[in-house]
Amino acid sequence: MTQPIRPSNAKVNSELVPATRVEGDAVLVTVRGEIDLHNSPELRNALLEMLNQRQPKRLILNLAQVPYMDSSAIAVLVEALQKLRKIGGKLYLTNLQPRVKGLLEIARLDTIFVLAATDDEALKK
Amino acid sequence: MRPAIRTKSLIALAAVMAGSGGGCFFGGREAPDIKSADPALKIPAIKSAVDRKDMSVVGALIKDLESDDPAVRFYAIQGLQRLTGETFGYEYYAEADHRMPALQQWQQWFSRSEESVARGGEPEPMRARTDPGATTQP
Amino acid sequence: MSNAQAQKVHNISLRIQSDAADVPAARHAIESFYQSHGFDKQACEDVGLCLNEALANIIRHAYKEQPSRPIQIDAALSPDSELTIRIRDWGNGVNPAALPPTPAANDPLTPGGLGMICLRQMMDIVVFTPQPDGMLLEMKRKKRSPEPQNQQASAT
Numbered sequence: 001m002t003q004p005i006r007p008s009n010a011k012v013n014s015e016l017v018p019a020t021r022v023e024g025d026a027v028l029v030t031v032r033g034e035i036d037l038h039n040s041p042e043l044r045n046a047l048l049e050m051l052n053q054r055q056p057k058r059l060i061l062n063l064a065q066v067p068y069m070d071s072s073a074i075a076v077l078v079e080a081l082q083k084l085r086k087i088g089g090k091l092y093l094t095n096l097q098p099r100v101k102g103l104l105e106i107a108r109l110d111t112i113f114v115l116a117a118t119d120d121e122a123l124k125k
Numbered sequence: 126m127r128p129a130i131r132t133k134s135l136i137a138l139a140a141v142m143a144g145s146g147g148g149c150f151f152g153g154r155e156a157p158d159i160k161s162a163d164p165a166l167k168i169p170a171i172k173s174a175v176d177r178k179d180m181s182v183v184g185a186l187i188k189d190l191e192s193d194d195p196a197v198r199f200y201a202i203q204g205l206q207r208l209t210g211e212t213f214g215y216e217y218y219a220e221a222d223h224r225m226p227a228l229q230q231w232q233q234w235f236s237r238s239e240e241s242v243a244r245g246g247e248p249e250p251m252r253a254r255t256d257p258g259a260t261t262q263p
Numbered sequence: 264m265s266n267a268q269a270q271k272v273h274n275i276s277l278r279i280q281s282d283a284a285d286v287p288a289a290r291h292a293i294e295s296f297y298q299s300h301g302f303d304k305q306a307c308e309d310v311g312l313c314l315n316e317a318l319a320n321i322i323r324h325a326y327k328e329q330p331s332r333p334i335q336i337d338a339a340l341s342p343d344s345e346l347t348i349r350i351r352d353w354g355n356g357v358n359p360a361a362l363p364p365t366p367a368a369n370d371p372l373t374p375g376g377l378g379m380i381c382l383r384q385m386m387d388i389v390v391f392t393p394q395p396d397g398m399l400l401e402m403k404r405k406k407r408s409p410e411p412q413n414q415q416a417s418a419t
Contacts, residue, residue, distance in 0.1 A: 037319045038283035071377035195376030
């Protein structure tokens with residue numbers, strides 16, 4: 001999935017990414033809805049553009065409103081993680097619904113992200 | 126909550142494989158083959174070898190850690206972990222350059238093991254073959 | 264439950280076009296189908312994900328992102344609670360299970376790698392059968408305790 005980032009697709013505060021805020025060295029992003037092949041490119045563009053612009057040390061994704069992800073969505077998270085690692089950053093996933101957590105476990109990817117029950121817990125880690 | 130273990134009947138699978146007129150499956154017309162370039166043949170062979178605790182496939186699995194197919198890398202490292210208890214920190218999903226240090230550790234470990242056996246000694250010692258936290262079989 | 268009811272095979276068929284926007288509807292339909300026959304939520308979700316991954320591979324690889332190409336989905340449930348999903352496409356005959364590696368790809372989870380992992384982890388049998396004009400994928404999942412529940416409960 002070596003697609004260039006298309007800033008015009010990376011909407012800030014879109015339906016998929018309705019909220020973004022900064023707290024210290026952390027950027028907290030709320031993601032909403034089912035994420036699959038159809039809209040994972042939009043999520044990818046949003047995250048990568050934000051990473052390019054802000055270079056956060058911590059990216060915290062609140063997935064409380066994400067009932068479903070497929071492999072293309074997980075690939076977006078892994079790509080974001082790898083970009084963060086290059087700048088010494090970490091990726092946190094909070095409020096995982098069981099179905100999403102289960103997919104990460106199936107793919108043995110549940111330990112590569114920092115999982116937290118809430119955004120506050122992630123901020124304290 | 127996800128079940129702790131998913132058991133898959135390899136005997137039933139083998140029966141289906143034998144009778145299948147299908148193309149590329151977990152076998153199909155061709156038998157699973159750990160050396161095959163086709164993941165559809167390679168991966169069931171990996172699973173079968175690991176279930177049999179067949180240590181002779183360790184070298185082939187280490188080669189598979191270099192595969193461009195992340196699914197092959199996934200099953201190779203799962204197999205190596207189950208057979209040897211080791212991962213050397215290998216991450217199947219990582220980019221190639223990030224996987225390199227762990228891959229080199231595997232290759233060095235395997236060389237030492239082969240040299241030891243050639244001298245009439247024991248293979249390189251391995252950690253206890255437990256499956257800590259394993260919730261699914263590969 | 265009568266003998267005839269106990270032996271009944273349940274089926275559902277869908278035909279969609281190769282548009283990623285239509286995949287969720289197909290997934291929900293298949294999940295609902297199995298849920299209506301007593302499969303537990305986890306099993307239905309696993310099957311739904313596998314269907315999603317298979318359809319994604321068809322759209323991406325068999326049809327190379329061309330929209331408006333046909334995909335036929337048939338889901339069945341046997342009397343012994345084995346579920347079978349068959350997906351037929353009329354694409355380029357590519358078997359995503361045997362895609363050549365793409366060394367230039369930056370995405371660590373290509374080609375379709377994570378999707379294939381999900382299929383192999385969640386389904387017991389995954390068969391790609393080339394067709395003269397495309398591909399047939401058949402996935403099977405045998406009964407796993409404790410699914411399904413309704414059939415046992417209603418037995419008389």
